[in-house]
Amino acid sequence: MPILPVDVQHSAATYRTEQLPDGRLGLRVSLADVHGITTEIAERTAAEAPYSDIPDFWTRARPTHPIAERLARIGALDTLAPDTHPPRAAPADRRAPPPAPHHGDPHWPDGGVADRRTPGSARAARAAPAERRSRTAPRADFSAAPVAGSAHC
Incomplete structure (x- = not known):
């Protein structure tokens, strides 16, 4: 049985x-399935x-502007x-194309490592070069500096 789309006619x-x-x-799909439409409309x-x-x-139908836009x-x-x-494309034609493979691509966030995990994963971070791992500026070493108000001042 074919599924027929929403049609105001x-x-x-x-x-x-x-x-x-x-x-x-x-x-035939019902008008009630349109997101945000009220039973009254x-x-x-x-x-x-x-x-x-x-x-x-x-x-005659007096839809709200958002509902009319959604119907369109x-x-x-x-x-x-x-x-x-x-004419509209068939639903199968409107699917997004699959993402391009990134393995070996040095511009990908994981540095081109063939890692099936998400780019922000711990494994990807360990595989990335050390200079790319650090997201903060290097910290200064204040261990030898005198502390204000201490006896060493």
Whole structure:
């Protein structure tokens, strides 16, 4: 069963099944799953649908500005203005690429040591050159200096 995204034209305040053009059933994600949306706004948005365009949606659904922005970001308003932006990539295409390997890279914080631990780990610190281990300025040696108010002054 395909999962259908949030869409202000089709989503309800709760999850529901929807028949697809090919006859299969799909599960439509609810408006209530939008972060920060109240039950009142979700129910009003579903009850007032369908909308002719974004100003019509704004006038009749009366969402808060953050909720309207969030709906736009997740693509829930795409059917209201289909020609205003490029088509969205499939969810699998939006994943971040894997991080590049750093082993042997002298610019990596662990000095290029092939260490699978995080760069700030104790093992990475021991493997780093001594001048990079110290994060504080060298301390002055005051052991031979006289102490004010002592008998040696």
